Amino acid sequence: MTESGAYPPIEAYGIVGNRETCALVAPDGSIDWFPFPHLESPSILAAILDAERGGRFRISPADSFETDRRYVGDTNVLETTFRTDDGTATVTDFLPPAGRTAHPKKVLYRKLTCSDGTVALELELDPQFDYGRAETTIEPVESGVLAAGAEEQALLESPIDLEIDDGQVTGTLSLEAGDTEWLLLRCTGAEDAKTDPDAALDETIAYWTDWAHSCAPEDDCVFEGPWHDQVVRSELVLKLLTHAESGAIAAAPTTSLPEDIGGVRNWDYRFNWLRDAGFTIQALMNLGTADEAAEYFDWFMDLCQADEPDAIQPLYGLHGDPDLEERELDHLEGYRGSRPVRIGNKAAQQRQLDIYGELLLAVDEIRHHGRELDDEEWDRIRDIVDYVRDIWDEPDAGIWEVRGGPEHFVYSKVMCWVALDRAIAIAVDGTHDAPLETWRAARETIRRDILENGYDADVGAFTQSYGTDALDATGLLLPIVGFLPFDDDRIRGTIDAIEAELGRDDVFVQRYDGDDGLPGEEGAFVLCSCWLIDALALSGRTEAAQSRFESLCSYLSPLGLIAEEVDPETGAHLGNYPQAFSHIGIINSALYLGSLRGHETPGPAPMGIRLGDPVGLFEEQ
Template identity: 40%
Template sequence: MSQTSFDYPDRYLPIAEHGIIGNLHTTALVSVTGSIDFMCLPRFDSPTVFGRLLDADLGGFFAFECVASDTKNKQLYLPGTNILLTRFLSEDGIAELTDFMPIVDEERDFAVFRRLKGVYGHHSVRVKVAPRYNYGRSGVLAEKNPDGRGYLLRDPEGVQPTMLLLCDVEMEITEEGLTAVIDLHQGDNIDFILTLNEGVDFDLDWMHCFTGCRKFWTEWSAKCQYDGFWREAVLRSALALKLLTSARYGSTIAAATFGLPEKMGGSRNWDYRYTWIRDAAFTMYAFLRLGYTREAEQFMDWIREKCMNHLQLMYAVDGETNLTEEALEHLEGYRGSTPVRIGNGAFDQKQLDIYGELIDTIYLYNKAGGSITHQFWQSIVVLVEYVVEHWRDADHGIWEVRSGKQRFLHSAVCCWVAIDRAMKIADDRSLPCPMDEWRKVRNEIYAEIFNDFWNEELQSYVQYKGSDVLDASALLMPLLRFVSSQEPRWLKTFDAIEKNLSADVLIFRYKLEHGASDGLEGDEGAFAICSFWYVECLARIGQLDKATVVFEKMLGYANHLGLLSEEIGLHGEQLGNFPQAFSHLSLISAAFQIDKKRK
């Protein structure tokens, strides 16, 4: 791609300078300058058609640019919605871009609605639509639609669906796609609708779709039962989690993107567009807390249909189990961070913690009045029996290390949780199970963790049995009700984590320079989820004022829209895939815990 005025000054905007829109089948990231820089089509885990975030030249984008050289931008959501406004402010006046996707039943009904509005003054605005199909491997073939309606944007390889751009602007067809210069006056509304050319069978009237989309989101937001001090931040996190949840399948992806680095220029660049059992289970816990039982019910349907016969770490959105990892070597990566990976090699790892996290969510679902049928219970029993037989096995742990299996603390705790919660479900529902056997094994796990995962020299529980490595996942021990928040050994562990794994309110999951090994090169930033675990723990141990300050300082690391990626870098920048479900669900949980203690 030749250098054009649409290029960013240093070719890449910061990850955080984006908002997200979506239709519960896929999402798009819209930059603060009004450019769609990332979008997969037609599904979360489909190939990209816009991917400028991962390659400034080959990725593709859909951008607007005011010609005035002094243009400043501002971005915001309409309250209680995922409708995004981007404003262009210059000496010429004010222009405004509204972006949303209608909420539709089928993936084939995909559409992005973009309205350019002249608020005040007169503007000259360039527009460029430059898709790059199949992760940037293919270009695009643009042409006038033979039936006279708009322009067709075809995949040269014929793999991905043809897009249709509907607009009243005369566009110039180029090798890169479509381009035009718009003369925008005060009061003008110029609409661009990007949809699929597979027979448009839903209403494409702009105002009708805008009204319907806004109604959907405001009604959904109104169901949020959180009424605490940080309602705006909690609701924005809930709206982000909802955007990451498939309407068709009920599964929730870990993040909207793939390949974004955990360290600038580093190689820790993973594909998070899949459904991790762990992440999705925690997400359902957040939804249940907020009163969104329907999302939990849909996830349980997906679990029953796709996963109960063979539980693995992660799945594609539709339940596909083979997520073979590969590197897209033709992409330069965000700011040169390679490799850019799709698929995820951890899909066939052994991680015992997922049993506890899933069964804990089923337990909470049951408490909320969810249905536990006989067939579902039989499947749960099979999972528990696997834990009873294999809880002593080594695994790859919550952080999916690639340095070999160990007896990880968090995995052991979650094996205890799996049995404990299943026993509680059985007791509540009077369901048949070998209660005495389960209790015996549960008690054995507890005794081993209490005695054998304790490091006397460090005065702390450690990452895995026999190690001298601190791990922030130990913060979950009271959150999962394995220990009391006043347990002396855990309090000493908390002190050790606070002393050795923190930088003010930022918490690192472990420190490679302190002996941790994960089999990967380079270091990483602080994990947002660990910081919010830290907040919860502070509240639980009675340091409520400190918990409040830490929480509010963590909110300051969110972007201008309240969105968070996976990590906070050592320069305060957001790193990793964006937005990240883990970060937002843990924010919700931390806010709840503080409010609970206040009351």
Template identity: 40%
Template sequence: MAARIEDYALLSNCRTAALVSDQGSIDWLCLPRLDSASAFGAILGDEAQGRWRLRPADPDAVSSRRYDGDTFVLITRWETADAVAEVHDFMPIGLDPDVTVGRTDLVRRIVGVRGEMTFAQRLSIRLDYARVIPWVRQTGTEEEPCLVAIGGPDAVALRGAQLTASDHRHEGQVTVTAGEVRDLQLTWFPSHRDLPPALDADEEVERTKSWWQEWADRISHDGARRGDVVRSLLILRALTNHETGGIAAAATMSLPEEIGGVRNWDYRYVWLRDAALTLEALLDHGFVAVAGRWREWLLRAVAGDPGDLQIMYGLAGERDLPERVLPEFPGYEGSAPVRIGNGASAQYQADVVGEVLVTLSAARAAGLGESEFSWPLERQLVRFASEQIERPDQGLWEIRGEPHRFTHSRVMIWAAFDRAVRAVEEFGLDGPVERWRGLRDRMREEIDRDGVVDGCFVQYYGTTEVDASLLLLPQVGYCRPDDSRMLATVARIEQTLMPDGLVRRYRTGTGVDGLTGSEGAFLACSFWLVEQYAVTGRHEEAHDLMDRLCGIANDVGMLSEEYDPVSGRQLGNTPQAFSHLALVRAADALARAEHRPR
């Protein structure tokens, strides 16, 4: 059985990621890329789906853990009655192409601190989403043991300890004394190539720590939540592919929004919306170059007819993301089906173009210069928005029911035209600005007429329901935070979407999403409410809610998508970009409110 979602920590090399439980078990790792097939998938089942466990043989050993500074080098400290040792887990960042091309590495360094401690190692490699039990052979020597597992196009080698086969898994022990260091080194490589040489672990750990720490040292945040902001921005960077520039929405797939439920989705892809909002958070803290790389990624991904625009792509811009079920996985705590791919890639979500243009406008204001194709790309996106202006959509929440004219989506269409007008008026770019102004004014007239009922913004035209996406309207400049309609909307959200003090996306019982079951509180929505409270003078409530939300993060600062206040458990895919970027925005809003002149 897998650990609780909040019991996992993240390792990353900015290409893929591993989840390590507080009991020393790597239960999730896709190789060689975040959206590749899994080699360890026990988080969606048990050892039969792949796992690499390393923990003291003494069952009474207790653990604590932390990251080594502002890095993704995870230090788990194990203590028994007569010994102390640490495991330093990390994925080499791999900046040297002469060394790292065609391989992915994960190092588990065992460090003796006091006394003598024996660690038990148990390895179950299950390639291709647990559909392939690899052929395994021993290739090393007694002094330099090495195990190689091959299945189809993939090969995985483990160096550093002697292992013995037992029922399609391998087991062994490693003993360290005070001051002794033992390195276990796992390497993925294409099965048609030779086994790459072992890395110099001493060199790689220092290189990896320096890279992450130097990146984190560039972050500027003047506020009480600096530690939370830095860790959140680090997680956003970890979800950004170092080679392609694609930004994944999360590191995992099919972790449930309700334990035992069916709302289990694959989030290892690039949602244009989530990536755009992530970039805004990075831009606000000075990372303009990242925005430039993502703009290049966007140009490659959406090349062709704007009518073929998708709401999500693979990490390198792949378009074919069919959703299918993997019966090999029983699901996290029995939450089935387990899905890969994502059917929402075929949806029309009208807000996406607006999100992208808002972010590219912010990048321009932050100093990102135009490339040969950047403004023509934006003009094409504006044209696409104008051609689809009458079309109802599935909305921000990717409903699988009937499309509607969601108020938030309509506002983001307004934002698309607004940013196009600004590009001409404020930055001297060319375009049919009079037409864009007319479309912007037309959208505002429509929203103010059809998106407001009894002085309150509504979820979609024709309903009296609200949803949490309406909290974003002031963030994109559609209205002031203290607009009377906005204040009335906040009051309705508090009355109908906060049964336990945290914000739900919408009322799931209305049937609008076309799904059965329920879900937890969507963490990003509560952070949006913190920001709304902060900018409207409700500072005490803002701080109280922020304290509660940051308290939901686990011991290494990770947040998943949702939270169940009843069971006190994190839910959904983790770490979730949406949650962490919303945390950063909320912390920034609180910092600005604290420094505002009375």
């Protein structure tokens, strides 16, 4: 097994991409993760999953060095600056966004510049196609070297002489102050696709700068605060994970980064989960990215119209692929020995009843921003709601996709209630025909059942599932989605119990304290930490909420990125990285705090304010 020191901390990585795929760049200038041509495709480089056999593309000084890293302004162009005893050099990494520049999107650009002194750099390219399963050939060509697997090719254009030895490409070059060189990894293998690297860089920077959220000092920005820059970075991460062709948003760009180092909690997150829909649309709309929100909405509405309600899956591939068969890559050791490495995700075949309520939240959210449903879309919404009315009282796998068997999860029941509640509101407010009396009766039946079986008076809180006293952070969402108001004693008790039992160090929150059928323990879930911030703010404890939020933002990586989870004891990031849902949580928490401080949102009031009947407004400090 490779020593753990061969693996940088997860939070040490930067990310670049072209809205079709992404690459993770380590502090030593090594690209350790690069699936191609799409995020869910097999990898060309995967040293993050096996330091010896995964493959990497490294450019770093030959001598000892210190590293500084930053993004170029509000862009996804990454600069890694090396400082040695003899000089300073910078590697600038990027891919041109798909369909947004005149330059080939399937080219990974690496610009090498020296700003002072002299720096000797080493190059190492070790391509391993198809997660290292394909036989790789490498041969010299006029412009560099051409590597080929069973189906894909990668052409490295290099200004320096390269050596090929035992499947690896190596080379050295020395830069003096003022020198600039370019290395291009063309992932089509086409030598005749000419490009101007400097123009590609300028246009890529211009694209991201023009797209990112910006506001003038005189603007009443709802995201105003010490977290404003973190919100913008979170927005840029979401855009990077949004597929240019479909509008689908990947949960993360990686697979099998562990929730428990050395354990088995390793999952493939390069897919889109429908449960993210409502909160994602809220975040995108309030950032002013209405086109992205609309494309995302249209994408999952098309999926829902293509399948009958009982066939709608919790997650899909970024092109709508429903077949996400889960397999294990036994030849890879996993990040720091965390095995198995998985591709695909078996949760796609689970029954998760909460997804219907989350879909209706998304429909309701976007209609408040002016998007009306057509007759065909409403017909499918009616089908979904009628289906929920028939099956709400059945067990399921729940939002957390536990693998310990179906249960009567409280949150799943609540989201079935939400599906009916939001559908009723949409029908009443619009001109859509609906069996309102039948729906209202079903909504009340679900509500009574949840209050009778989902609330434990001895615990003083809503529990994870019927018949247990285990807590679940999803209880924090009950008032946000409008099930009960924030000043209800049962909601107050739930918030207090979750803070006391699942909270860690006044910053983090665990997902739950029940058995999920898997060995090992995970870190604190970043999104749940955001949910507690939201619940505290909306229930009148705004100072505590702001303090928690500022503390949480301090755990973002130096580049402003965050994984699915954080180890409360060490601050190390855990799970796939960067995680879309974590960044959505950052955006929405800033949105709630800004709204409660009296800043105006660009559209309707956020969900928790519109539906949840919050307690009071924030008093400016």
